[in-house]
Amino acid sequence: MKLYTVSGFNEVGKNMTAVDLGDDAVIFDCGLHLPAVVELQEQEEKQTEYSEKKLRGIGAVPDDLLLDKMGVRGKVRALLLGHAHLDHIGAVPYLAYRYKAPIVGTPFTIAVLKKILEDEKIHIPNKINEVKPNSSFLVRGKKRNYQVEFINITHSTLQTAMMALHTPKGVILYANDFKLDNSPVLGLPPNYDALKRIAKQGVKALVVDALYSGNDRKTSSEKIARAMVEEVLLTVENRKSAVFVSTFSSHIARLKSIVDYGKKLNRQIYFLGRSLRKYVSASIEVGMCPFKNNIYMGSYKRQVDSILKKVSKNRESSLVVCTGHQGEPGSIMDRLSRGKLPFEFKANDNIVFSSKTIPAPVNVANKENMDKRFRKTGVRIFDGVHVSGHAGREDLRDLISLLNPENIIPSHGSTQQLSPMIELAREMGFRSGKECHLMQDGQKLKL
Amino acid sequence: MKLYTVSGFNEVGKNMTAVDLGDDAVIFDCGLHLPAVVELQEQEEKQTEYSEKKLRGIGAVPDDLLLDKMGVRGKVRALLLGHAHLDHIGAVPYLAYRYKAPIVGTPFTIAVLKKILEDEKIHIPNKINEVKPNSSFLVRGKKRNYQVEFINITHSTLQTAMMALHTPKGVILYANDFKLDNSPVLGLPPNYDALKRIAKQGVKALVVDALYSGNDRKTSSEKIARAMVEEVLLTVENRKSAVFVSTFSSHIARLKSIVDYGKKLNRQIYFLGRSLRKYVSASIEVGMCPFKNNIYMGSYKRQVDSILKKVSKNRESSLVVCTGHQGEPGSIMDRLSRGKLPFEFKANDNIVFSSKTIPAPVNVANKENMDKRFRKTGVRIFDGVHVSGHAGREDLRDLISLLNPENIIPSHGSTQQLSPMIELAREMGFRSGKECHLMQDGQKLKL
């Protein structure tokens, strides 16, 4: 059995890992490198449809030509997707056609994928399968089948799964992007029972989100973020002023908290921006949008303009949730800050970022400059009303203790970001290069 | 009327501000510069009693000789203390004798002061007066009296007060060290009504805690910290292992949360360390220690040793709260990390720092080195289970909006730390050098 760390091991983004089982192979995740895409958008005069070639050229998609070279491509029997974030599913529209294999994910993940395909007007030939959280998919191989469990786990979007591939040599557990949150506001808590069960069966290899392995923490629950949202919205002096909130569009639990406290303020709630529409619609389709009747949504230019004009006249009774917490060019927040939309901020209006600036330089620059433009209006800015969706060092220790894997492969960051995982593993008795493997993009590990 | 920024305007620590009212004067706060004291302790072979001279020599106490030079010392009619932290009251034992004036503070502040005087075996000639939160003290001047309100405010210790000195020209509001916390876990919420009232009367000058004026935030409530403590104690896998928690000894609300969740774990709770004993005893004396019957306290060497031996045998049923979250030399945590106490940490034992390392270099060094020693044992470290007690930029905006003062004097930090307050004030219409004054230690401002 061989594991290929195709992509996502040299930087945060464009995750892809492949497992060669002999006659068959599977792929975990197929994501975009978002900063590269953002940069491309800034370069190109018009947002055109991206070609696979262009995206490969700028390093925005996994370099899966490795799998051709290694003779794996033809054996791929499933493309398994862990959750709905673009760095895990965003390259599917461009690369999936290369594999004669079904695409598999939880209902929310699949609903989001379908929205993306629709929006980008891309057709892919692959069959698309939904698997409920905490149930299994059977990958049909040449001579035998393989069970893949989609074990429910918590993260900053709905229906995130750790994926357990059962092989004759033991389980390969793909555990990218998670935290251990027993009070997740929306959705199920982590399925510890399933993890215990597969630990007993024997975990051959654990591919694990090590992004914050250097942080001495247990990552806080989403309920903490909820309490932070509550406090900012309900205790700050904001009665007569406008309130705008921006958060990760895919973070339906966070959106629920914002809507809940927005209602308490007796404000009419508007959602503005294309990516918000995409994720919220997907959550409605899978029956996981508890606030669907409490919001007005607008994404087309005319809708956005008309809503903002209304808000402008009813500042004290409106709350706008919109895109742009990273200062993304073209987002609602960005355009508001440049005076390109029909709403003008005044002194004491409130802008709440229920988010953290993702530390890619392009985000830092966009966000700082946007803040600066906003600040000229005398607006109030509440930044960092947020808790992370990624496990800290002590969550990782809990997971590894629980699973006792034979091999650990740190994932989801640069070599330097992943290196503290090596030290944690060492504390727990896993030796670097023996049981804990600091891999890079495009490498192979024999198991 | 003149205001003297005696100390605490060039660095965090040793706060002291004086107001010259003509015939009379008052002093706000009389604190220590703790890093200097810590350093002194490290230098001296034995912890001896400190003399005023030695403390002046290392810059550990306010340079109040300025007041002699300015002819103010003899007119001082009251030494008013805002809250019980050492950087606000710690120099009283060494400097108070210089003033023929009573010392005034809330009951908890006074109780702590008395413990310190007792511990250091220092007698001071001054009368000591207690004033309940949200009531007033009458300063007896030469020809007239002055009312000083002790307005209840929230911070990281009990019975913190903003002090409003009523003068013929308006109120001088000394607002050092606060946040606006409507859910303070223990004690009263901020007295907004009183603040609104004095705003109507007219605030001549506001001396204000500007330490985090550069942070775009409303500082979270203590209830958030409580939820973080809950999560670390109750959801992490710790059943069979020791649990040690360290937090600010004066933070009785935080200690309450730790005890509450410790009880839920069915663990016997021990408090170890001299400063814990000091603050907890003070809180008991003023009837504000809800957990007094749930803990065993030990501070003398023999008690500490005996308790730790017991804990060593009953790791799974004990929880130790102890001093040392900043890695202070000689604290319980420090001595534990050096193997100087009869308890040995094992792999998976838990150390929770319900605190943040105060960014003085001596603390950073002590804490990092202590962590490193701990880490060799395989212990788990949960750091930063904490929220700040200091106002952020948006709390400051709320306070200033509420008070609309004539003059703002940013306080509680270095020139560089205070400078963002200048920018916030400017956004709100206060001009640097006109209505907002970036003062330094030892300066005078005419009002």
Add this chain to the structure above:
Amino acid sequence: MKLYTVSGFNEVGKNMTAVDLGDDAVIFDCGLHLPAVVELQEQEEKQTEYSEKKLRGIGAVPDDLLLDKMGVRGKVRALLLGHAHLDHIGAVPYLAYRYKAPIVGTPFTIAVLKKILEDEKIHIPNKINEVKPNSSFLVRGKKRNYQVEFINITHSTLQTAMMALHTPKGVILYANDFKLDNSPVLGLPPNYDALKRIAKQGVKALVVDALYSGNDRKTSSEKIARAMVEEVLLTVENRKSAVFVSTFSSHIARLKSIVDYGKKLNRQIYFLGRSLRKYVSASIEVGMCPFKNNIYMGSYKRQVDSILKKVSKNRESSLVVCTGHQGEPGSIMDRLSRGKLPFEFKANDNIVFSSKTIPAPVNVANKENMDKRFRKTGVRIFDGVHVSGHAGREDLRDLISLLNPENIIPSHGSTQQLSPMIELAREMGFRSGKECHLMQDGQKLKL
């Protein structure tokens, strides 16, 4: 006499200070805020001519409408320019027409200004006067005249001047952007004699570059940078590979060092990029380009393409100096990194940044992303082959000791960046708010 800190006191950029002398007034500098312009370029689909209105809207030019409001505009008798950098002269094309006053600067500064006016095809009605370094200009006032000395000082471009305005109340010395370099590689050393002389005459106010007042250093001489360039070019293994160098286009002394060592490598030297052409041409016009016969220059697309094709075939015998050390979109380096120019980097080709990334977020992002694109080719990157052109804390101390001014106004940064100057001044006996004034944009100081 009143001094207006029009702009450049809240952030690095768009410098402008005005002095109201009663019947007459003068303006020092009239610069752009470059990050705002860069951002604008990224936003706009095409680089169009900028209007004053648009530039005002994004805060790219000084808000000199203040001078209208204060009744100063009509009295302005001279627009005095200290040196050729865009943050000091770049707004002249857009704002100068508002003043019926001549523009005055050293020959290199004026030559650069004229190039800019030509390139942007902007005509301004003002008379333009050249003043040799270390000589004077007579400002003709309503009732009397004022001498302005252009005292030669060292910085990172040619013919930089401290400007001493002689008034009846003493000298106003505008000392923005300088270091004290006794070995400046090109041009004259600082004119200490003149500074001593005006010190004797009495300096009423010193407006001074305090950007690095927090750095405990004497800024190194340009000769150190020259030695660093020498070492990177001559001792690194680069015989068979391409060498590209980028530096500040206005830094003629640095360019001289690059050309000198390029010649030692026996390489043909090419200069590519519009801003290089602009500054180098200006230096040729004023007779200060010692390397004019040693280089080929190209700035139009066709020239650039043709030169790069030639270099591509003669990697081992060419050295390219080009624009783009900050990763500016559209610069030669930026376009090279995106594969938009006919030269492909190979493993072991050399890219030397004889510069430092200016810490505006947009630069940091552009540079990091550009580096990342380059790194995929296996190229070698030598970053930071540079010394600063700005005075450190100890240079400032030397200057202030020399001048002993009555008033100090720190300049060239944000409140926070300027605040260490307050502390240095304090050490030297200047009190904050009395003799040392932390001003902000748009403020007035009576002298």
Add this chain to the structure above:
Amino acid sequence: MKLYTVSGFNEVGKNMTAVDLGDDAVIFDCGLHLPAVVELQEQEEKQTEYSEKKLRGIGAVPDDLLLDKMGVRGKVRALLLGHAHLDHIGAVPYLAYRYKAPIVGTPFTIAVLKKILEDEKIHIPNKINEVKPNSSFLVRGKKRNYQVEFINITHSTLQTAMMALHTPKGVILYANDFKLDNSPVLGLPPNYDALKRIAKQGVKALVVDALYSGNDRKTSSEKIARAMVEEVLLTVENRKSAVFVSTFSSHIARLKSIVDYGKKLNRQIYFLGRSLRKYVSASIEVGMCPFKNNIYMGSYKRQVDSILKKVSKNRESSLVVCTGHQGEPGSIMDRLSRGKLPFEFKANDNIVFSSKTIPAPVNVANKENMDKRFRKTGVRIFDGVHVSGHAGREDLRDLISLLNPENIIPSHGSTQQLSPMIELAREMGFRSGKECHLMQDGQKLKL
């Protein structure tokens, strides 16, 4: 053949690598972890002689018990020392006795080692051998001998060597602590010819100083530091004031520059401090102290006091070089800053740190606090008059290109500090886990 990364692969300090050759073994370096020792000194009331046990307990010496466990200890035939820094030789007094093997180093390294043994009054049974730079030592094995070349390389102390162990399977090159400096001020330049020769013979493994593998630089020559020293001493206004300089005591080339420019100032030069005496005496013994006749040295308390009293009266004609650039407790600078020595700094006296604060937290704290104490006197501080002695990314690339080793083992830092070397190696075609090995303390690598 097996290589043991005994120590120095988890943090900066206590370097030790062992090679098991079958019947025989050799050890490279045997250093201390200095921050641990500094901390110990601060803890202990008196500086006593340290025992091996105590030093092991605090992790100050390599954990070489591993070699006992692995059956290597008895086979060790030589203890080879690369250069005179304490993190490379400082544990010899405590651990060497465990090996029946000679100690081998260049004359300066050995001279320093002997001084240490003398000072600490420790006798070790091992034979001690000197090897001239660029010559060889023959390790006598059980059945065969092994040649070890001491190839001259440049670093921040004299006679630093890369050590090439010739084995039947190729050369093991131990290249810890170096830069590639072709103008080293004192001593020989790098012996590139020897490196090329062993490259031809075949380098089986390269253990390499990767501390700054993440810095995009070629590290500057010592001649740059010399020019910086020159500028600070000769161009700053310091005629009437005292001048104190502190630098690394082992950095004889730097000391030469300081003395040279001190002489130009016509100042009498004094060297104060025990470690200065140690290293300078060693350099005199090996005939490499060109300034030996130009200095007065003092290290005992009486000498120090008497010299400082003299300097105090002759401030304008003295220059003191002393210990304490890291703020080490007990150093001359530290004691000066605390008023414990008979010299008082006045305003405008000069303190030059020809050094960089080594980023261990204990150093940062000591230095910052010392600076703060100094600053109260109005003294001038020139910090960072220094260039590094460690290779940057591009030096490493040059070395690896030159050697083309089969295996690379990054050394001299924490996992995180070493991780950029993995990325550089990858660029150059070395795969992580295959040809480039991120090792940790106490690991084994089969070759």
